[in-house]
Every structure is written in structure tokens, then in C-alpha cells.
Amino acid sequence: MGMKLDLRSINRCVRCGTCRSVCPVFEESGWESANTRGRILVMKGLANGLEADKEVQDSLNTCTTCGICTEKCPAGINPPQMVEEARRELAASGIMTAEQSDLSRRIYGSGNTFGERTRRLAWLSDRSRLESKSDYVYFVGCMNSYRYTETAMNSFALLSKFGVTMLPDEQCCGSPLLRTGFSAARLVDANVRQMKQIGARTIITGCAGCYTTLKNSYPADIRVQSIPEFLAEHISELDIKPLPIKVTYHDPCHLGRHNRIFEQPRRVIEAVCGLLEMKAARENARCCGGGGGVRSGYPDLSLRMAKRRLLDVPEGVDYIVTSCPLCIRNLRDAGAGEKVIDLVDLVARATSLPK
Amino acid sequence: MSGTLEALREIFGSRVSASLAERYCYASDASQEQGMPDYVVRPENVQEVSRLLKFCSEHQIPVTPRGAGTGLAGGASPVHGGVVLDMSGMCKIVEIDIVNLQVIVQPGVVADRLNSALRPHGFFFPPDPGSSAMCTIGGMISNNSSGMRSVKYGTTKNYLLDLEVVLADGRIIRTGSKVLKSSAGYDLTRLFAGAEGTLGVITEAGLKIAPLPRSRKLVLTCFPDAETAGRAVISVFSAGITPSACEILDRLTCRVLKSCDPNIAVPDDGDVILFEVDGPQNSTEEEALQIAEICRPQSLSVRVADSRKEMDEIWAARKLVGAAISRLDPTKTRIYMGEDVGVPISRIPSLIKKVQQISAKLDIPAMKFGHIGDGNLHVALFIDVMDEVQWCKLRLAVDRIHRAALDLGGTVSSEHGIGLARAEYLPEQLGEETLQVMRSIKKAIDPANILNPGKLGL
Numbered sequence: 029m030g031m032k033l034d035l036r037s038i039n040r041c042v043r044c045g046t047c048r049s050v051c052p053v054f055e056e057s058g059w060e061s062a063n064t065r066g067r068i069l070v071m072k073g074l075a076n077g078l079e080a081d082k083e084v085q086d087s088l089n090t091c092t093t094c095g096i097c098t099e100k101c102p103a104g105i106n107p108p109q110m111v112e113e114a115r116r117e118l119a120a121s122g123i124m125t126a127e128q129s130d131l132s133r134r135i136y137g138s139g140n141t142f143g144e145r146t147r148r149l150a151w152l153s154d155r156s157r158l159e160s161k162s163d164y165v166y167f168v169g170c171m172n173s174y175r176y177t178e179t180a181m182n183s184f185a186l187l188s189k190f191g192v193t194m195l196p197d198e199q200c201c202g203s204p205l206l207r208t209g210f211s212a213a214r215l216v217d218a219n220v221r222q223m224k225q226i227g228a229r230t231i232i233t234g235c236a237g238c239y240t241t242l243k244n245s246y247p248a249d250i251r252v253q254s255i256p257e258f259l260a261e262h263i264s265e266l267d268i269k270p271l272p273i274k275v276t277y278h279d280p281c282h283l284g285r286h287n288r289i290f291e292q293p294r295r296v297i298e299a300v301c302g303l304l305e306m307k308a309a310r311e312n313a314r315c316c317g318g319g320g321g322v323r324s325g326y327p328d329l330s331l332r333m334a335k336r337r338l339l340d341v342p343e344g345v346d347y348i349v350t351s352c353p354l355c356i357r358n359l360r361d362a363g364a365g366e367k368v369i370d371l372v373d374l375v376a377r378a379t380s381l382p383k
Numbered sequence: 384m385s386g387t388l389e390a391l392r393e394i395f396g397s398r399v400s401a402s403l404a405e406r407y408c409y410a411s412d413a414s415q416e417q418g419m420p421d422y423v424v425r426p427e428n429v430q431e432v433s434r435l436l437k438f439c440s441e442h443q444i445p446v447t448p449r450g451a452g453t454g455l456a457g458g459a460s461p462v463h464g465g466v467v468l469d470m471s472g473m474c475k476i477v478e479i480d481i482v483n484l485q486v487i488v489q490p491g492v493v494a495d496r497l498n499s500a501l502r503p504h505g506f507f508f509p510p511d512p513g514s515s516a517m518c519t520i521g522g523m524i525s526n527n528s529s530g531m532r533s534v535k536y537g538t539t540k541n542y543l544l545d546l547e548v549v550l551a552d553g554r555i556i557r558t559g560s561k562v563l564k565s566s567a568g569y570d571l572t573r574l575f576a577g578a579e580g581t582l583g584v585i586t587e588a589g590l591k592i593a594p595l596p597r598s599r600k601l602v603l604t605c606f607p608d609a610e611t612a613g614r615a616v617i618s619v620f621s622a623g624i625t626p627s628a629c630e631i632l633d634r635l636t637c638r639v640l641k642s643c644d645p646n647i648a649v650p651d652d653g654d655v656i657l658f659e660v661d662g663p664q665n666s667t668e669e670e671a672l673q674i675a676e677i678c679r680p681q682s683l684s685v686r687v688a689d690s691r692k693e694m695d696e697i698w699a700a701r702k703l704v705g706a707a708i709s710r711l712d713p714t715k716t717r718i719y720m721g722e723d724v725g726v727p728i729s730r731i732p733s734l735i736k737k738v739q740q741i742s743a744k745l746d747i748p749a750m751k752f753g754h755i756g757d758g759n760l761h762v763a764l765f766i767d768v769m770d771e772v773q774w775c776k777l778r779l780a781v782d783r784i785h786r787a788a789l790d791l792g793g794t795v796s797s798e799h800g801i802g803l804a805r806a807e808y809l810p811e812q813l814g815e816e817t818l819q820v821m822r823s824i825k826k827a828i829d830p831a832n833i834l835n836p837g838k839l840g841l
């Protein structure tokens with residue numbers, strides 16, 4: 029008895045191999061099971077009763093859901109969606125790797141991806157700055173709450189000028205759970221409840237992972253905006269003093285390809301300094317390897333992908349700017365260090381922000 | 384078989400897999416032919432290939448070489464099990480030797496990558512299959528691939544100078560040298576081309592390259608029917624013009640093209656011929672105008688595409704149109720069967736008519752497009768793969784299309800290969816005695832029949 033999967037989509041794949049030429053995981057691995065065509069074959073196998081052993085799980089779990097295969101697929105299918113569906117089916121039958129079950133336990137237990145017990149807003153020196161009512165909420169995300177708190181501070185400093193507040197007890201958006209096959213209903217409910225109490229209709233986030241989750245897995249009446257979109261909209265009000273530097277921009281997959289936010293971050297950068305494009309940019313941008321649960325499940329593979337992404341950086345740039353803390357972590361750890369910065373931190377350097 | 388796995392690990396280290404997931408992924412190429420391998424190995428050098436074949440010869444284990452697995456006839460499907468030899472990891476461009484007009488490459492080099500490397504030197508490797516973004520040179524040689532530009536530039540065979548080949552018993556031979564022509568003995572280089580890995584495993588290739596044309600022009604013409612279009616093509620050749628591409632697209636193909644990219648300005652009210660000419664600027668301009676003049680009296684419309692961008696978009700869409708049908712109807716999947724027939728060019732209109740009749744009679748829709756300049760018609764049949772009745776009709780249609788091509792003095796495969804999918808037609812196409820000669824050659828070189836057994840009707 030096989031697993032219930034979307035056979036319609038599986039059958040649309042003609043195995044032409046176009047995805048093979050662009051899959052960033054396959055670029056590192058070289059094994060057919062580590063590219064999209066292979067993963068779809070594995071799904072077909074599962075639908076026909078193939079046993080979901082470790083290698084089958086590796087095939088599905090090594091996908092970063094970067095979506096470059098969707099971009100190129102001549103048959104027009106959406107493999108990241110299919111991969112996530114297969115992960116959900118497996119997890120629902122109790123089939124998961126130790127890393128997957130650890131991750132889910134951590135998030136369910138602590139409300140954040142690290143299992144941190146400290147307060148999420150510990151970086152905020154003065155909680156009285158939080159308005160109890162507002163139309164706009166800044167959603168910080170786990171990474172910026174616990175790891176890149178300076179980015180969180182800069183983001184809030186920029187946004188609070190426009191009356192944006194935060195959730196008093198923000199929970200993980202649910203992205204790591206949804207990407208790896210689990211339900212995030214409890215977290216979604218907790219965040220939505222607080223949105224309602226504040227009376228906010230728009231939620232603004234500086235994390236590409238949070239953005240795509242808020243956009244696709246939260247109630248449709250919540251308006252979701254990324255920080256690059258918000259900054260681009262308010263560019264003339266930011267009082268930017270241009271900097272004499274050159275930077276490049278790394279498109280986070282879940283902001284760019286998945287949500288077509290290509291122009292806004294570039295407009296903001298160009299208001300601050302010079303921009304040189306990476307060798308592969310916009311819809312063709314190479315994934316940094318940090319998404320889809322690959323960083324936590326397969327750290328070596330993930331870092332190899334980030335190293336390759338760094339080869340796309342043009343010469344003569346002072347910074348690699350991006351707008352996703354997962355990308356920042358992976359690219360930094362792959363050797364680029366402090367040269368990788370968040371768009372918000374670039375803007376902060378060009379404006380005088382209240383601390 | 385545990386002894387085999389150990390022996391393979393001895394040769395390949397971690398680059399061997401016996402996992403179910405991996406074997407499942409290597410069980411087929413892009414065709415409908417399948418066979419579960421017992422092992423998959425990914426060599427990095429010729430010595431590893433040699434050691435593998437020596438071992439497999441001694442133990443009578445089938446070996447199926449594979450490039451990117453984009454083949455459409457089951458050439459890389461391990462239908463007798465054994466070992467799949469994934470050559471795509473041997474992907475170095477060994478030497479770009481411009482002064483001798485050639486390159487030396489490993490078989491796993493992807494066609495487009497080779498051309499990206501040659502472009503700065505002002506040269507290119509002309510064979511251009513639709514799968515050029517992913518297919519490997521080794522696979523192209525083994526199937527004698529070509530594409531839209533073969534009408535002027537010929538097929539992969541025409542560019543082979545030298546091959547390094549590992550024979551079934553592990554011996555390593557070279558079939559040529561760096562000289563651009565040679566008249567010394569049997570032409571073993573071209574024997575291995577199109578052999579689909581049944582005679583040896585190619586581990587290196589010396590390839591002739593050509594200077595990049597300085598300009599291209601594209602003429603889009605539309606005719607009321609395929610016969611009129613076919614006559615126009617003959618008139619263009621008769622006027623002394625050899626187009627660098629000469630493609631026919633039927634109405635349905637044009638509709639699918641437009642559904643992929645609504646900006647593509649291809650007419651869809653008749654049979655379209657895309658003529659491309661390449662060469663020096665003044666000659667392409669003159670030839671494009673000449674083609675337009677020749678076609679105008681019989682055509683519904685004629686237009687010369689003037690921007691490079693538009694030409695690139697049209698060719699990019701044309702290259703991938705085969706798989707794109709499910710964008711128009713998500714319940715339909717393109718099935719690559721009966722997709723590569725070829726006939727003498729004067730017979731193309733008759734072939735198109737026959738295919739139309741077959742498709743109408745069996746109620747299996749078909750897109751028809753292809754290289755009218757060299758007689759190669761790609762028929763794209765598409766069905767709901769969850770419907771068994773449609774599968775039966777499809778198989779009937781495929782058989783009829785193959786036989787129609789043979790009746791017109793044609794071939795069941797022009798550029799995709801025979802593999803297993805078309806093997807049954809070889810006795811009819813080549814004749815039993817010719818096939819016997821092929822069998823004798825196979826037996827002389829691979830007496831234990833370990834190399835890609837079950838293919839080519841051998």
C-alpha cells in the first residue's frame with residue numbers, strides 16, 4: 029500500500045532533467061536521488077509502496093525548497109510544494125530523522141527554533157516603547173530575536189518611527205515545522221491572537237522564511253510585508269545619507285523566487301550606495317543552502333552550497349547584503365564572516381537611528 | 384552479491400551505492416524503459432572504469448553506461464540489472480586547443496558548459512540537442528545526437544576526431560588523434576558513435592570545433608498547410624541557401640509555445656517554418672530577405688525577427704516545447720515515444736499527413752514539430768497517464784508512426800537513438816543481414832555481452 033501523494037503532479041514530470049542542470053544540492057552531491065527529478069521518482073516510488081528508509085528520507089530532506097527547479101521546469105510543476113507534501117506524509121506516519129524530531133520538539137517546547145528559554149524580547153532595552161495598539165506589527169523571527177539582535181534593534185528603530193509595534197509574546201512563525209513536514213497550527217494561532225489584540229492588520233518581517241510562512245500559512249486577511257518592501261515604500265522618509273561603498277545583493281530564495289520581491293531591496297541599496305550584481309541573480313540566484321531544514325539536517329552539505337554561492341560574489345564589493353538571517357548565517361559560516369550584512373544594517377549605517 | 388559490493392567499494396570508495404532510493408532513481412532515463420540496477424557507481428577517472436569493466440567481465444555482470452539520463456529510448460536504462468556507470472562526474476574540459484581547432488573533454492561535460500567555455504575564444508561545438516543544458520558529451524556521442532542546426536552543421540559524428548574507450552575486458556584504446564583528417568584503417572571513432580555504450584565506454588573525446596557565426600537572422604513564415612511549407616523549404620535550398628536551422632511547428636505546437644511565454648510572437652493560424660541563417664552580417668541580411676521573398680507568394684505571413692533577444696526567446700521556448708504541454712492541460716503528460724522519426728526531406732509533408740491521420744483515428748492529440756530541413760519530425764503525443772485506455776491507444780499510435788516512417792523510406796530514430804524502445808524495428812529498417820554484421824562486431828568486441836545488454840536489437 030503506497031503513500032497518498034499528489035500523483036497528478038508526479039506524473040507531469042517527464043524526467044527531462046532540466047532541474048538536474050540547476051539543482052544546487054545536486055551540484056554538490058552528484059547522486060541522482062539528490063536532484064529534483066530523482067526526488068520526484070522517489071515520491072513516485074513511495075506512492076507505489078517503496079519503503080521510506082534512510083536514503084529515501086535523505087533524498088527528500090536534502091531539498092532546500094529553493095524553487096529554482098520550479099523556475100526552469102518546462103512541464104510547469106512546483107517541486108518544493110511536492111517535497112513538503114511528501115515530508116508531511118512521512119512525518120504524519122511517524123517516519124522522520126532524529127534531527128527532524130529534535131527540531132519539532134524544540135520548537136513545540138520553547139516557541140523558538142533554538143529551544144532558548146530566555147525572553148524573546150530581551151534585546152529590547154525599554155519595553156515601554158511597545159505600543160499596545162497599532163495597525164502595524166514588526167515580526168522579529170527566531171533568528172533575529174536570539175542571534176542577530178542588533179539587526180532586530182535596527183529594524184525596530186527604523187520601523188517604530190512609523191508607529192510599528194511588536195507582539196508582546198511572539199512565537200516562532202512555524203516555518204521550520206512546515207518546511208520539514210509538521211503542523212504549526214498552535215504557533216500560528218498564538219501569533220494571530222496577539223495580532224488581533226493589538227488591532228494590527230499588517231505584519232512586517234525581515235526574515236524571508238517568516239515572510240513566506242506568514243504570507244502562505246496565515247489567515248489571508250493579514251497583510252504581509254517584507255522589510256525591503258516597507259523600506260522601498262518609505263525611502264524618501266528615511267533621511268538616507270549615501271555611503272561611498274559598493275555592495276552586492278544575495279536574493280533569498282523565499283523572498284525572490286517564491287515571492288518575486290526582486291526590485292525593492294535593490295531600490296533601497298541603490299539609495300544608499302553602489303550595487304554590483306552577483307553572477308547568478310534574481311530568479312536565477314543560487315541558493316545559499318540554508319533553507320528547507322537542510323542547515324539543521326545536513327550542515328556539511330549546507331555549508332558546501334554556501335561556499336559555492338560565495339563564488340558568485342563580484343570582485344570589489346565591501347559587503348554582501350541580503351534580507352534573510354538564515355542566508356546571513358550560512359554565508360557567514362561558509363567563510364564570508366562579517367562581510368555579510370542585513371539590508372536593515374546597511375540602511376542603519378546610512379541613517380541616524382535612535383538607539 | 385556482497386562480494387561484488389566490496390569489490391566495487393575497493394574501486395570507487397564512497398562513490399558506489401546499493402541503496403534502494405538510488406537504484407530506483409537510476410532505473411530509467413527519460414524514456415518509458417525501466418530496469419532496476421543492483422549498483423550505481425560514479426567513476427572519476429579512466430583507470431576506475433577499466434578496473435570496473437575487467438571485474439564485471441570476469442564475473443559476467445552487466446554494465447550500463449549513463450550520462451545525464453536524458454535519453455529518450457532507454458539507452459541508459461539497465462534492463463538486465465547489474466551496474467549503472469554514471470559518467471557525469473567525469474566532467475573536465477581537458478584542453479581547449481584553438482590553434483588545432485579542437486577540444487579534448489571528458490564524457491560528463493555538459494554541452495552548454497562546453498559552449499560557454501568556447502564562446503570567449505569565438506568558437507562553438509555545433510550539435511545542439513534540445514537537452515543541451517543538461518545532456519553530456521558522452522551521451523551525445525553514444526546516440527549521435529544533433530539538433531536544430533544539424534541541417535547546416537551535421538551531427539555529433541561529424542565532430543569526432545579521437546576517442547579514448549575502455550573495452551569490455553578493461554583494455555583502454557584510442558581511436559584517432561589530433562589530425563583533422565585521417566585515412567588509416569577502419570573508422571573506429573565513428574563505430575563507437577551511436578553504439579549506445581554497447582561496444583565500449585567512452586572516457587575522453589577529441590572534438591572538432593567551429594568558429595561562431597558573426598550574425599544570425601530568423602525568418603518566421605506561416606503556411607496554410609504542411610505541403611506548401613515543404614515546397615517552400617525545397618525552394619529555399621534550390622536558391623542556394625543552406626539555413627542554419629529550418630524548423631516546422633504545427634498549430635498546436637505554436638499554441639503551447641505561446642502558453643509558456645505569451646510574449647512570443649509566433650503565428651498560430653497555420654504551419655510555421657522558422658528559417659535561421661548565420662554568417663557575416665551582410666550575407667545573413669541578404670539571405671533573410673531572399674528567404675522572405677521566396678516564401679511570400681505561398682505563405683500566410685512572413686516576418687524577419689530583428690532583435691537578438693527575440694530570437695533567443697523563440698529558440699529557448701522551442702527547445703523545451705516538448706515537455707510543456709502540461710502547462711496547457713495539467714492532466715496531460717508528454718510521452719516520449721515515436722518522437723524521433725525521420726524521412727527523406729521530400730517526404731516530410733506525407734509523413735505529417737500520415738501522423739495527422741493516425742492521431743485523429745486513435746483520438747490521441749499530437750504536436751508536430753521538427754527539423755524539416757533534414758527530414759526529422761518530432762511527434763509529441765500526450766495522454767492522461769492515469770488512463771489505461773489512453774496508454775493502449777498511445778502504443779498503437781507509436782507503432783503506426785514508426786511503420787509510417789519506414790514505409791516512406793525513413794528511420795525510426797534520427798537523433799535520439801534506438802535503445803530498447805525502438806529495437807524491434809531495426810530488423811525491418813536495416814535488414815536482417817545488416818543486423819547480423821552488427822551482432823558479429825558486438826561479439827568480437829564484447830564476447831560476454833556485458834556492455835549495455837538488451838539494446839539495439841542485438
